[in-house]
Amino acid sequence: MYGVSPERVNLKNWAERAEVEAFLQSFDLLLDRDVDYTLAIRDGTWNPATKGTSIVATCSKAKSVLKCFAVSEELRDEGITALLISTMIDKLFSQGLYHSFIFTKPSKARIFSVLNFKLIHSNADVALLENGIYDIHQAIEEMKKKYSIGDAEKAALVMNCNPFTLGHYYLIEEASKNHQEVLVFIVEEDQSLFPFETRYELVRKGVAHLENVKVLPSGEYIISSVTFPSYFIKEEGKRLRAYTELDASIFGKYFCRHLNIKQRYVGDEPYCKVTAAYNEALKKVLPTYGTEVTQLPRKSDGEFAISASRVRNLLKAGELNSRELNHLLPEVTLDFLTTNLGREIVEKLKSNDSAH
Numbered sequence: 354m355y356g357v358s359p360e361r362v363n364l365k366n367w368a369e370r371a372e373v374e375a376f377l378q379s380f381d382l383l384l385d386r387d388v389d390y391t392l393a394i395r396d397g398t399w400n401p402a403t404k405g406t407s408i409v410a411t412c413s414k415a416k417s418v419l420k421c422f423a424v425s426e427e428l429r430d431e432g433i434t435a436l437l438i439s440t441m442i443d444k445l446f447s448q449g450l451y452h453s454f455i456f457t458k459p460s461k462a463r464i465f466s467v468l469n470f471k472l473i474h475s476n477a478d479v480a481l482l483e484n485g486i487y488d489i490h491q492a493i494e495e496m497k498k499k500y501s502i503g504d505a506e507k508a509a510l511v512m513n514c515n516p517f518t519l520g521h522y523y524l525i526e527e528a529s530k531n532h533q534e535v536l537v538f539i540v541e542e543d544q545s546l547f548p549f550e551t552r553y554e555l556v557r558k559g560v561a562h563l564e565n566v567k568v569l570p571s572g573e574y575i576i577s578s579v580t581f582p583s584y585f586i587k588e589e590g591k592r593l594r595a596y597t598e599l600d601a602s603i604f605g606k607y608f609c610r611h612l613n614i615k616q617r618y619v620g621d622e623p624y625c626k627v628t629a630a631y632n633e634a635l636k637k638v639l640p641t642y643g644t645e646v647t648q649l650p651r652k653s654d655g656e657f658a659i660s661a662s663r664v665r666n667l668l669k670a671g672e673l674n675s676r677e678l679n680h681l682l683p684e685v686t687l688d689f690l691t692t693n694l695g696r697e698i699v700e701k702l703k704s705n706d707s708a709h
Contacts, residue, residue, distance in 0.1 A: 357394050357395075357433070357436070358394075359392040359393065359394050359436065359437055359440045360392065360393055360394070360395065361390070361391070361392060362391040362392065362393050362411075364388065364389075364390075364391055370384070372393075372408060373391055373393060373408065373411055373413075376393075376408045376411060376423060377411065377421060377423050379423075380423045382421060382423055383421070384413065384421055385413070385415060385420060385421060385582065387415040387578060387582055388413040388414065388415050388420070388421060389414065389415055389416065390413060390414050390441075390444060391411065391412070391413040391414075391421070392411060392412055392413070392437055392440060392441060393408045393410070393411045394408070394409055394410040394411070394433060394436075394437070395407060395408055395409060396409045396425075409424070409425040409428055409433075410423065410424040410425060410428060410433045410434075410437060411423055411437075412437040412438070412441060414441055414444070414445070415578060415582070416450075416578060417445060417450045417452060417453045417454060417579070418453070418454045418455070418456060418578060418579055418582075419438070419441055419453060419454065419455045419456070420455070420456040420457075422434070422437070422455075422457060422461070424437075434464055434465075434468070435468060438465070438468055442484075451485050451486045452483065452484070452485030452486055452487060452573075453483065453484055453485055454473075454481060454482065454483045454484075454573075454579050455470055455480075455481070455482045455483075455484075456479060456480075456481060457479075457480050457482070458478075458479070458480065459475045459476070459477070459478070459479070459480045461480070462475055462480040462482060465482050466482065468484075469484055470482035470483060470484045471483055471484065471488055473489055473574075473603060474599060474602050474603050474606060476595060476598050476599055476602065477595075478591065478592075478594075478595035479595045479596070479599055481579070481580065481599060481603075489574055489603075489607055490607075490611075492572060492573070492574065493607060493608065493611045493612070494611075496569065496572065497611075497612065500567055500569055502536070502567070502612055503534070504613055505533060505534055505613065506532075506533070506534075506613050506614075506615045507532065507533075507534045507535065507536055507612060507613055507614050507615065507616075508528045508531070508532040508534070508535045508536070508614070508615070508616040508617070508618060509535070509536045509537070509538065509608070509609075509612075509614045509616070509617050509618070510524060510525060510528060510535070510536075510537050510538070510617070510618045510619075511537075511538045511540065511571060511575055511576055511604075511617075512524075512537060512538070512539060512540065512556070513539070513540040513545060513552070513576075513661070514539060514540075514547075514552045514555065514556055514661065515545040515546055515547050515552060515661050515665070516547045516551075516552065516555060516661060516664060516665075516682070516686050516689075517552065517555040517556050517559055517682075517683065517685065517686050518659050518660070518661055518664055518681055518682055518683070518686070519652060519654075519659055519680075519681060519682060519683055520620065520651055520652045520658070520659035520660065520661075520681075521556070521661075522559060522560065522683050523649075523652040523659075524618055524619075524620050524649060524652075525537055525556075525560050525563065525566060526560075526563065527618070527649060528566075528616075528618045528647075529560075529563045529565055529566050531616075532565070532616065533565055534565055534567070535563075535565055535566045535567070536566075536567050536569060536612065536614065537556060537560070537566060537567065537568045537569065538569050538570070538571040538575050539552055539553045539556055539568060539569070539570060539571060540552075540571050540575070540576045540577070541553075541570045541571045541572055541573075541577065542571075542576070542577045542578055544578075546665065546698060546701065546702055547698060549570070551689070551694070551698075553568065553570060555685055555686055555689060556568050558685045559683050559685040559686070574603055574604075574607065574608075575600070575603075575604060575608070576600060580596070580599055580600040580603055581596045581597070581599070581600040581631075582596060593627060593630055594630070594634070597630050597631045597633075597634035597635075598634050598637075598638060600631070600634075601631070601634045601635045601637075601638035601639060602638050604617075604635075604639070605638055605639045605641065605642030605644055606642060609639065609642050609643065609644040610642060610643075614644055615643065615644055615645065616644065616645050616646075616647055617635060617639055617644055617645075617646050617647070618646075618647050618648075618649065619632045619635060619646060619647070619648050619649075620648070620649055620650075620651050620652075621648055621649070621650055621651055622651075623651065623658055624658075624660055624662060625662075632646075632648060636648070654677075654680045654681060659681050663681065664678065664681050664682060665702060667681075668690075668699050668702055668703075669702050669703055671703070673690060673699060
């Protein structure tokens with residue numbers, strides 16, 4: 354098919370978006386809600402139903418993740434996929450992004466491998482590949498050097514801390530009692546009410562006296578929109594199972610093996626179905642990589658488990674100075690809430706429903 358060129362789809366235009374969604378549905382695919390840029394190729398044939406030409410190929414991206422690919426059967430050997438990929442990578446370059454990922458069906462992973470994408474992991478439902486100026490091996494080696502992570506056996510926790518509560522502190526303290534070295538990965542994806550830098554600093558300061566604990570940014574490969582979009586867009590069902598297994602497998606396959614993590618701690622999850630499903634995936638997957646999972650009961654304040662969502666609800670209700678918060682938050686978080694930035698975050702929460 355000669356002379357074709359990808360066209361940008363206006364995702365804010367209902368008709369254009371619906372046309373892409375309908376095309377993807379014919380391949381049993383969805384247009385993910387986090388997509389921020391979509392390309393389409395048309396065949397030049399007038400379609401009376403849409404009063405335009407018909408889509409014959411499309412792909413989208415969410416930040417640096419390429420996804421939602423579909424190419425009509427009759428065009429599979431016409432180089433259309435390569436054209437879409439190169440056009441989308443040009444777009445990423447224009448945004449200063451030189452490292453990218455692809456979500457695709459496992460059966461399609463080979464197509465993208467030919468285009469210089471390296472497979473990170475594949476399960477029954479989804480494959481994740483990457484391309485660019487570094488890869489997951491280099492990222493982990495850089496993490497080891499930057500944070501002076503040795504080869505001794507370790508325990509690990511992965512936390513969002515939106516914000517840092519006494520429940521989070523309890524889990525970290527319990528891990529520190531039982532292991533010589535503990536790594537705490539703070540989710541770096543900035544889709545929370547409390548910004549990453551704030552969450553990271555609150556935890557770092559809050560556990561500074563625990564000398565065997567290191568607090569690290571999680572990076573792109575642990576609970577991010579790359580490995581686990583369901584965590585942020587709250588999808589359930591089959592897609593949630595695929596993503597929880599993907600993130601758990603990447604953690605076991607790369608982080609546990611290269612950082613010698615033998616134990617991962619989680620708190621039980623009575624409130625969030627997504628996190629509860631993730632915990633179950635961890636318990637199923639990580640032992641296959643030689644890492645055990647310890648699930649501890651949530652620390653409670655009376656009859657209720659301490660949770661960040663409970664804290665946010667109190668703040669939203671204007672309970673900044675309530676006695677209840679003193680039983681939910683460590684001093685470092687209470688002090689932060691009295692700062693200008695802390696008060697700005699609380700006001701933002703009051704005016705807008707917060708994500709995770």
